[in-house]
Amino acid sequence: MKRFWTALSATLITLLTVVTFAPPATAAVGSTIEYRTIPGHGGIDIKAMVITPTNTDGPYPLLVMPSAWSTNNLLYVGAGKKLAQESGYQVISYTSRGFWDSGGEIEVAGPEDIADARKVIDWGLENTDADPQRIGMAGISYGSGISMLTAAVDKRVKAVGAMSGWTDLAASLYQNETINFQAVEALLALGKITGRPGEDLQEIEREYRKGNIQPALDLARSRSVLAQADALNANGTAVMIAHAWNDGIFPPKQQTDLFTRLTGPKRMMLSPGDHATPEAFGAAGLPNEIWESLTRWMDHHLKGVDNGIDRENPVQLKPNNGRGPWAGYPDWESASADRTTFHLGEPSRSWTNWQATGGLEPEPDTGWTYGIQAGIGTTAHSGTLIVAGALQQFADIPTGVLLPTVDRSRAGVWTGPTYRDGVRVSGTPNARFTVAPTATEQSLYVYLYAVDKNGKGALLTHKPYTLRDADPGTPVTVDVDLEPVVWDVPAGDRLALVIDTVDLRYVNESRIGQRVEFSSPAGDPSTLTVPTA
Missing domain, CATH: 2.60.120.260 (Galactose-binding domain-like)
Incomplete structure (x- = not known):
């Protein structure tokens, strides 16, 4: 089965590179896309798409993007190509452990996942022309959580883009001591279909089926981004949060709570949609407001571009109805006059x-x-x-x-x-x-x-x-x-x-x-x- 997914991914990336992502002959800056194997924590293989700018000199700012739950390294190829060609980023989009073509088992953003992310950064610095002083991470959902948790323990990560992520995993799936049935069942099913659940996840499901939610709550505590707010502040990490009003897996209140706790450079965008829907098309490289802001955020904090994003109101809110424009506020409290x-x-x-x-x-x-x-x-x-x-x-x-x-x-x-x-x-x-x-x-x-x-x-x-x-x-x-x-x-x-x-x-x-x-x-x-x- 592992060889099947490896072969499938290699075939897909070949087609994508030749047909979809080959740079135009007239492009001043192009990119290459390579399917690579990166040594992960504990000796497992992490499968990644390495997207490198061409026709331009490095070193390049490095942007590492872990995949979302049940997705693989193809998730960000469109956005990565755009970031490489238009902004000169060295991008590594990788499949999180336990899913698809990567090795290991699903550890639910545990210490192994954080160690994998750090290994990917190490590999990028050793094997590409990436600048060790200009490292960022970004991701959707599961990739968002891994990015934030990694930035909390790794000072090399200067900026993070957290899209449709969580800050308190327990509060997400057990709001006011109420189990989010549809979210839990969807995550468990997708994990089995696209990956290999680890021991902890298997035990959580066994107990959940018996009506015992406590093992899930115990595991969730160590996966809480909110608990790492002080570490992010101490590191001075520049954090951009993008989330949907109607996110049915990770409801938005936890994002406003985290945003209020952060003291470093920060930006929060809340807009209509459900889990991962506001930024989904942008991941494929299509025009998207969230990804455009993410690019500006990384450009400013990794490349030093004076694009004005630091002078804009850090809270950007789009009404959940009526297709109204964005409204900016200096902080979350100011949104309520x-x-x-x-x-x-x-x-x-x-x-x-x-x-x-x-x-x-x-x-x-x-x-x-x-x-x-x-x-x-x-x-x-x-x-x-x-x-x-x-x-x-x-x-x-x-x-x-x-x-x-x-x-x-x-x-x-x-x-x-x-x-x-x-x-x-x-x-x-x-x-x-x-x-x-x-x-x-x-x-x-x-x-x-x-x-x-x-x-x-x-x-x-x-x-x-x-x-x-x-x-x-x-x-x-x-x-x-x-x-x-x-x-x-x-x-x-x-x-x-x-x-x-x-x-x-x-x-x-x-x-x-x-x-x-x-x-x-x-x-x-x-x-x-x-x-x-």
């Missing part, structure tokens, strides 16, 4: 609204309770992994709901006043409410919608929350930050908060026959806080 706190009113029926609905009120409304059945879903949901975010990015089609169809016996629903002139929600919304569960473990899903006059809602953001080891019947205060978002709410629309107990994206702990009771105590009123620009 104001915050409005709404108070959850008692859900009730009226002649004009036969479904029990609460208001999002300017003043506290306390002393009420409202119970729902648990374990049965409603029409409110977070959408399908990758599909939902891609539809939002490419077609401006949000994950929707027809609010009148949300069963009020299975969900709490609260609606706010109409925005006569519209409003830009910008930042991290927060919901704080009190619930009394009827079981020790119950899942809750919090959705924030923009709803038009016909009751058609567009999902702005959401967050899961699972009560663990709760005392049945005893009220619990839930304080949950939803995922950050920039969303232009049209004139005439209003916001709606929906909380139910089932979402097919996650492993649900709520069971049929259970109940949940919402309330708003006088001493701690239930609220929704909405940041606006």
Whole structure:
């Protein structure tokens, strides 16, 4: 099997080099692409595409790019060729250990992967005309995490481009103690199809199938980029983060948390899309805003080019709807110019609204309770992994709901006043409410919608929350930050908060026959806080 993948990769790169990536005869600067074997950590073979500028003198800045999960060294060949020919980079795009044609087993961005990345840098310095003072790393998803973790321990890496990566692996796949079912199953399946899971990954899956998530959490701690923030700061690493609002594998809040912790040169770009979709076409060498910014970032920090990127606002945000332009801010906090706190009113029926609905009120409304059945879903949901975010990015089609169809016996629903002139929600919304569960473990899903006059809602953001080891019947205060978002709410629309107990994206702990009771105590009123620009 190993020889098969090796032969396949060699054949593909030959075709790509001759047909697709051969430089035009008239090009002042060209490039060569070679399929090479690099000695990795522990004596394994790392298979790489080595892309070298031609018709120009070195030494060249070195850019090392580890492959994303389940992909191989062909992932960045298009972008690498462009970087070599247009900007003079020595590029090494390699297959991460355990996948496709590289040796070893999948170690989930463990110490072996970091050691491999350092070996690739060593090889590049010894076998190409690369400049040891000008080394950068960049990658998508898995490659992003490996790049950041390597930069934290290797001072030779001066700049990093982290696209669709993670900062806290546990928080990504176990948000508020809720398992991201679709993401976990997709990653496990792709790992088996395209690679060879190592012992740790096999053990994690065995325990996960038994309902024990603890081994995964234990492993995730050592893979946390957020935990390496101080090391990145000490190294002075120039970090560019690019991420999607709707990333269903690594949600964006962890990126804003890391960005705030970083003290060195930094840039953060958040835009519409799902996991890896904003930068996918750029990896193939096609025009792409993320890769254009990445090139400028590397040009400035590795080549000393005065291209102005250091004078731009480091936070660049593109609205998740409406195809609006980028907006720049000096820091993440400045993206939220104001915050409005709404108070959850008692859900009730009226002649004009036969479904029990609460208001999002300017003043506290306390002393009420409202119970729902648990374990049965409603029409409110977070959408399908990758599909939902891609539809939002490419077609401006949000994950929707027809609010009148949300069963009020299975969900709490609260609606706010109409925005006569519209409003830009910008930042991290927060919901704080009190619930009394009827079981020790119950899942809750919090959705924030923009709803038009016909009751058609567009999902702005959401967050899961699972009560663990709760005392049945005893009220619990839930304080949950939803995922950050920039969303232009049209004139005439209003916001709606929906909380139910089932979402097919996650492993649900709520069971049929259970109940949940919402309330708003006088001493701690239930609220929704909405940041606006």
